[in-house]
Amino acid sequence: MDLSFVILVEVLYGVASLVLISAGLAVVFGMMKVINLAHGEFMMMGGYATITAVGLGVNVFVAMLVIAPLVVGLIGLIVERLVIRHLYGRLVDTMLATWGLSLVFIGLATMIFGNTTTGISTPIPGFAFGGYQVNGYNFFIIIVSIVLVIAMYAVLRGTRAGLIARGTMQRSNMAAALGYSPDRIYMMTFFCGSALSGLAGAVLAPLVGLVPTSGGAYIAKAFITVISGGPSLIAGLVSSATSFGLVSQFFTFAISPVIGEVALLIAAVVLLRTMPQGITGRFFKGKL
Amino acid sequence: MSLNRRELLGGAAALSTAAMLPSAAMAADTIQLGSILDTSGIFDAYGKPMDQAMRLAVKEINDAGGLLGKQVEVAAYDTQSDMALYSQYAQQLTRQDKVDVVHGGILSASREAIRQTMRKTKTLYFYNVQYEGGVCDRNIFVTGVTPAQQVEVLVPYAMKKSGPKVHILAADYNYGQITARWIQKFVEENGGEVVATDFFPLDVADFGSTITKIQQTAPDLVFAPLVGGAHLSFFRQWSAAGMKDKIPLASTTMGVGNEHKVLTPEEGNGIMVAYNYSQELDTPANIAFKEKWQAEYGDTTAIHELAVSTYQGIMLWAAGVQKAGSIERDAVVDALETGISIEGPAGKVTIDPQTHHATVDVHIMEFEGQGMTVIETLPQRAPIDTQAVCDLQANPGDNTQYEIEI
Structure with missing residues (x-):
């Protein structure tokens, strides 16, 4: 009983971390069709923003939930103005440009913070459940991703800004005809996507520690999750994160963490072979 | 591009003369010491202080008049925690820089990446790191501790403090795989599982x-x-889950890179280790060493076991060169095989002629407030694990890393 609860927490944590890792990319790639290969580096910068802010005496939760998303969002804004906006609709070119950006960010982070591992302690203590100890921070990550998904849904579905953003992504000339500036809407959407990446990097930083090349560990998982999710933004994100989270945690517990990672990749191959349009290309059609 | 034979030969001749000239000129008046370490990347916590220790040792030798009346010059390469760079820089050191000795390598994977290059080019090689044992090669000298010196003393101590059931978490490459087998062997020998x-x-x-x-x-x-x-996260997450006070931890690697100073005291306290060196050693040699370090770098917190091993390795090599009166590889090896010993910051270090490993003091320690408290000292432990499989006196042509069978 205790054990099944602990394993349930671990599985939920696996799913939640996939949601977190992929949320920013879901916006930037899923909505805007920009292949952002610097996504991992946006996360890495979120982590460094947090550690730097904590080092300056800022409360760790403020640093993670406010400062890191803002900092990375602003960096995203600059990147969008300087590079990305010239490349909308040119998939291959954005790929090349953002890959170059990722190298630049790794180089800058190495120059500023050094090519060395840094980290901060997790701010939430563990607690006992029956005969088992549970990492309290896992709950925090689960809660953050639930709130994140609900907030994304509420904004996209319930607010006028969300409606305009979705409309612009589908038919930007129509949005322009109705008096909205697609340029500014794209800019704001990219800001939000970057901020989400920064948040993910910040929240995961205390758990895993940081090097300038940390981003590389996330990029593949993020793309796999978003692509397998398919056309629906939130339904796709949640359904593919759940499937992959379940598969990888199952094999992690049954065999080992390495096999868990392997199983995730194999599951992705099988899934995309059977459902080339992604999960929401077949199920939950038309959902957000 | 097409080349006729005359152009090709001319070019090759020019190139090879250019390559030979500087090293031939340098070889005359200085001794070249090659160093190959990860001073950046995820292993920089190990490599940076090793690099500092290497430079400190060389400076000390040079300040004392050099070796055989010649100054020692350093050719150092940063392998950036990338195993692929080891073979590249090993080629550079042995074929282009033509150094007289190479000190370096951190992970066992990196040692095995360059060991054969050193052997083939007859470049004397010192590996100054604790490792999984069993390397039997006349061209290499190892000054770090091996499982029989470390795991064998740590396992019974840790089991006595906790209990017989042991769970092993190891890094997935040669060091972790082989060390895990040694741990298993000693756990079973001590009646555990x-x-x-x-x-x-x-x-x-x-x-x-x-x-x-x-x-x-x-x-x-x-x-x-x-x-x-990356693996340091385990100790953070272990403590964050509140496991630290429930199940005791022992490690063969934790602290060699001063990890206990990176973790908070709450995360580190109580972890059991066994090493050749601790900053807290209260010996005149260690105090003098720390003073020299302080004078050179202004801060002694970076000193760790691997740095001290590197320092001792260079001092042993220097003693060998003095004794041989030459920097020729075979003469130095013969001199070192007389069982040369030095008094280093971590105590007496003696080369074991049979295995080219070192006999050293080992201390069982526990982390306490970001330091290592010495619990028990086991003086002058020989590398009996490697001795059991390797005899370079009887079989000088051996070139194997023997692995433990269970």
């Missing part, structure tokens, strides 16, 4: 599921030969 062994690639940083799994196997003790910056 290994309930599970897990291996982790060096970039794994999320140990959540592992921590749950450990609770399932419910061991009395967790033994963790984990390596590098």
